[in-house]
Amino acid sequence: MVGVVSDDVFDDPSGTREEILAATYQALVEHGYADLTIERIGDELEKSQSLIYHHYDGKDDLVLSCLEFMLERFEATMAEDELDDPRDRLERVVDWMLAPELDSEHRQFFATTLELRARANYDSAYRDHFTRSDRTFDRRIATIVREGIEQGEFRECDPEAVASTLMTLLTGALFRRSSVDDTEWLEGVREEVDAYLEQCVYATDE
Amino acid sequence: MVGVVSDDVFDDPSGTREEILAATYQALVEHGYADLTIERIGDELEKSQSLIYHHYDGKDDLVLSCLEFMLERFEATMAEDELDDPRDRLERVVDWMLAPELDSEHRQFFATTLELRARANYDSAYRDHFTRSDRTFDRRIATIVREGIEQGEFRECDPEAVASTLMTLLTGALFRRSSVDDTEWLEGVREEVDAYLEQCVYATDE
Numbered sequence: 001m002v003g004v005v006s007d008d009v010f011d012d013p014s015g016t017r018e019e020i021l022a023a024t025y026q027a028l029v030e031h032g033y034a035d036l037t038i039e040r041i042g043d044e045l046e047k048s049q050s051l052i053y054h055h056y057d058g059k060d061d062l063v064l065s066c067l068e069f070m071l072e073r074f075e076a077t078m079a080e081d082e083l084d085d086p087r088d089r090l091e092r093v094v095d096w097m098l099a100p101e102l103d104s105e106h107r108q109f110f111a112t113t114l115e116l117r118a119r120a121n122y123d124s125a126y127r128d129h130f131t132r133s134d135r136t137f138d139r140r141i142a143t144i145v146r147e148g149i150e151q152g153e154f155r156e157c158d159p160e161a162v163a164s165t166l167m168t169l170l171t172g173a174l175f176r177r178s179s180v181d182d183t184e185w186l187e188g189v190r191e192e193v194d195a196y197l198e199q200c201v202y203a204t205d206e
Numbered sequence: 207m208v209g210v211v212s213d214d215v216f217d218d219p220s221g222t223r224e225e226i227l228a229a230t231y232q233a234l235v236e237h238g239y240a241d242l243t244i245e246r247i248g249d250e251l252e253k254s255q256s257l258i259y260h261h262y263d264g265k266d267d268l269v270l271s272c273l274e275f276m277l278e279r280f281e282a283t284m285a286e287d288e289l290d291d292p293r294d295r296l297e298r299v300v301d302w303m304l305a306p307e308l309d310s311e312h313r314q315f316f317a318t319t320l321e322l323r324a325r326a327n328y329d330s331a332y333r334d335h336f337t338r339s340d341r342t343f344d345r346r347i348a349t350i351v352r353e354g355i356e357q358g359e360f361r362e363c364d365p366e367a368v369a370s371t372l373m374t375l376l377t378g379a380l381f382r383r384s385s386v387d388d389t390e391w392l393e394g395v396r397e398e399v400d401a402y403l404e405q406c407v408y409a410t411d412e
Binding site for chain 2: 118122126128130135138164170172173181189191192200
């Protein structure tokens with residue numbers, strides 16, 4: 001999960017903050033938010049637990065910083081993709097989020113962000129984060145759609161509307177799959193997303 | 207939320223179980239799952255709190271029974287709808303779940319079920335419930351689509367795939383709206399759902 005991130009995101013020459021956030025992420029994935037404690041984060045950290053208190057004001061401050069860190073990482077990953085064909089890029093996002101099988105790392109990553117998203121209903125700091133992160137993702141997808149239209153590969157559709165629809169559907173798919181035992185329904189969803197993209201987004205050959 | 211429910215669902219002549227579940231629902235909506243206690247459920251109950259222990263084995267037993275109760279109520283509400291035109295029925299579900307404004311009762315109802323759904327990742331009893339409840343909703347929507355095809359109002363689409371796609375999108379919309387501050391994106395989602403239904407589900411006039 002944790003890797004190279006631009007310097008302006010975590011201006012921390014020693015790397016301690018980044019190590020603490022990586023430990024927070026590991027502890028979150030292992031125990032879930034409800035059972036997360038500073039001690040459990042400390043268990044994932046090679047350095048002294050006391051460093052956590054030096055850098056962060058408790059559990060929610062840490063978790064929110066961790067979410068921010070994950071969002072920045074995610075954006076950086078998507079930014080690497082810029083040179084590709086718009087249709088391929090859109091398909092890659094759909095493939096990834098509707099994959100019939102998820103490896104355990106991705107499964108845990110999604111489950112963790114969903115649990116934290118559920119907190120947003122009760123806590124405005126989480127709400128602020130997810131408002132911002134949804135905007136970031138929608139905007140990123142809308143940019144792909146806009147490029148597709150400009151390049152004549154996509155129809156004259158509404159890039160923002162298409163982006164919000166795909167992100168809403170993909171969020172729903174992740175949330176459903178993390179809370180049910182069967183995944184057969186995913187295949188049907190994939191077929192309908194393909195039909196929607198063909199009919200409403202991709203340009204026809206004529 | 208709580209009203210008449212068929213006798214086979216809660217075979218309890220005294221109505222005590224139903225009152226306890228109504229109190230559980232109220233306490234859930236008010237405090238959320240994380241801060242729910244038997245005492246808080248007791249505060250919502252006119253009868254003695256000790257009755258709760260007589261009928262239920264603790265918080266999760268109560269919450270799961272409450273979810274089951276909500277699902278049965280929901281099914282009963284949808285069953286009342288059977289006589290209508292398939293297209294009107296489908297539109298009504300979409301209207302309801304993508305409404306730009308939700309009254310506070312519905313907002314709280316959705317937020318509560320979403321918080322409980324997030325628990326399904328960690329607890330198989332919740333997982334069993336949501337597996338069953340998703341199947342129930344998908345099947346209900348698929349029945350509407352099948353009737354639309356039979357009546358010549360809908361195209362020869364795949365009823366199960368359409369149903370799973372709509373329920374996944376609507377679940378995603380409810381989850382997103384409960385975790386962010388803005389709802390402008392909902393309008394775009396609604397436009398694209400309409401475009402999808404027109405292009406892939408509803409029959410054309412020709």
